[in-house]
Amino acid sequence: FVLSAVVAANCLAITPAMAAEVEQTSVWSRQQAEKVKLTEETTAPKIDLEFDLVAPDQWVWDTWPLQNRDGSLATVNGYRVAFALVAPRTLGWGERHTEARIGMFYSKNGKDWTYAGIPYDYDNAKGYMQWAGTSMIDEDGKVHLFYTATGDRENWDYNGWDKRAVQRLAKTTFDISADKNGVHLTNEGKHEIILEADGKHYETIEQADSPIITAFRDPFFLQDPNTGKEYIIFEGQAGSNRDFIKPENIGDEEYRKTHSVPAGAEKYNGNIGIAEVLDEDVSELKLLPPLLESIGTNHQMERPHVVVNGDNYYLFTISHTFTYAPGLTGPDGVYGFVGEGLFGDYKPMNESGLVIANPKENPYQAYSWMVLPDQQVISFINEPKDENGQVKFGGTFAPTLKIKLDGDTSEITKEGKHGEIKPFGANR
Numbered sequence: 491f492v493l494s495a496v497v498a499a500n501c502l503a504i505t506p507a508m509a510a511e512v513e514q515t516s517v518w519s520r521q522q523a524e525k526v527k528l529t530e531e532t533t534a535p536k537i538d539l540e541f542d543l544v545a546p547d548q549w550v551w552d553t554w555p556l557q558n559r560d561g562s563l564a565t566v567n568g569y570r571v572a573f574a575l576v577a578p579r580t581l582g583w584g585e586r587h588t589e590a591r592i593g594m595f596y597s598k599n600g601k602d603w604t605y606a607g608i609p610y611d612y613d614n615a616k617g618y619m620q621w622a623g624t625s626m627i628d629e630d631g632k633v634h635l636f637y638t639a640t641g642d643r644e645n646w647d648y649n650g651w652d653k654r655a656v657q658r659l660a661k662t663t664f665d666i667s668a669d670k671n672g673v674h675l676t677n678e679g680k681h682e683i684i685l686e687a688d689g690k691h692y693e694t695i696e697q698a699d700s701p702i703i704t705a706f707r708d709p710f711f712l713q714d715p716n717t718g719k720e721y722i723i724f725e726g727q728a729g730s731n732r733d734f735i736k737p738e739n740i741g742d743e744e745y746r747k748t749h750s751v752p753a754g755a756e757k758y759n760g761n762i763g764i765a766e767v768l769d770e771d772v773s774e775l776k777l778l779p780p781l782l783e784s785i786g787t788n789h790q791m792e793r794p795h796v797v798v799n800g801d802n803y804y805l806f807t808i809s810h811t812f813t814y815a816p817g818l819t820g821p822d823g824v825y826g827f828v829g830e831g832l833f834g835d836y837k838p839m840n841e842s843g844l845v846i847a848n849p850k851e852n853p854y855q856a857y858s859w860m861v862l863p864d865q866q867v868i869s870f871i872n873e874p875k876d877e878n879g880q881v882k883f884g885g886t887f888a889p890t891l892k893i894k895l896d897g898d899t900s901e902i903t904k905e906g907k908h909g910e911i912k913p914f915g916a917n918r
């Protein structure tokens with residue numbers, strides 16, 4: 491009896507590492523988000539208004555580099571490769587979202603980029619438009635492009651588009667080669683939908699009742715270096731089983747005694763979703779409960795991505811001032827959460843979550859930051875202002891920033907060139 495009791499007790503002792511293996515949904519609460527403030531460590535330098543355009547006839551925004559299956563940055567015959575959302579500059583700045591396609595870029599030195607056009611045939615692609623994603627080159631040299639298929643092509647019409655911009659996760663593949671004339675993507679594979687909102691953990695467009703467009707988008711491929719398991723992480727909103735604010739979404743007991751939640755806050759119901767990859771080709775997926783939710787706090791946790799540093803899992807996401815729930819505010823920026831495993835109990839970095847934000851006097855100068863595995867952070871120039879408050883639309887790569895991650899704190903340490911991605915990692 492005594493022996494078995496000891497064994498049972500040992501079995502019940504759950505270490506942090508074991509807990510991190512259990513699927514659980516962490517919370518970004520109102521109490522934590524209330525602490526968001528710009529500090530010296532989190533404020534990006536002002537962007538100079540004299541910038542060159544990486545693709546002069548295109549608006550260029552959300553950008554992601556080609557990564558190896560293990561997440562490290564890929565080099566193909568000495569070239570860096572990146573993908574970005576593109577739309578012709580003949581369209582208005584605001585119109586670009588509804589005509590978005592994915593363009594390909596390459597660079598020999600990681601600083602000077604060549605725009606190589608849209609690598610796929612639009613007739614084959616899914617969605618009326620193609621929104622953000624990620625890309626991975628596998629062991630056989632196949633490029634897997636994950637993206638968001640947005641809008642139903644058959645029934646598309648512009649009026650009230652955001653209410654009908656249904657989003658699904660899609661993918662295709664290419665062969666890749668590189669020679670003195672640049673990088674070439676050939677042998678385009680079939681485009682397939684790999685994941686759709688289930689309505690339970692993740693809201694469908696029919697269920698959406700928020701003032702802001704609903705999301706099921708921005709797939710990020712992740713191979714967990716500690717378990718070898720693979721996942722797709724994405725932006726979602728809470729589905730039918732979580733369309734209310736729980737006490738922990740507000741804060742701790744002490745905080746809840748004095749904090750009253752404004753009406754309508756429950757409609758700001760962002761989450762970061764996750765699905766387990768079941769096959770080599772990343773086309774069979776099993777939807778899991780979200781990694782993190784911001785119900786009652788913020789409507790959008792866009793372009794979520796993970797950087798693993800030893801036992802620390804950093805979950806980054808971008809968010810806007812206008813997506814904060816009533817009674818809360820914060821800058822357009824990249825926010826970070828750190829956990830002890832992929833399913834760890836994520837805590838906001840720097841107490842509030844804020845990792846990089848635009849400077850106060852230029853709050854919309856850049857957006858869509860992506861923290862790369864060595865903590866270089868890319869983004870695009872969005873809507874910077876001159877001294878007279880005149881906005882100059884960007885639509886090109888912003889200066890790369892470097893951050894230092896130290897446990898649950900971070901600091902911006904350096905500014906690089908526009909779109910710079912320093913060479914490192916395995917050569918192919």
Ligand code: FRU
Nearest residue numbers: 552587621622708792793858
């Ligand atoms: C972020 C974002 C993404 C989306 C894209 C659409 O900038 O909102 O979530 O895929 O822009 O343009």
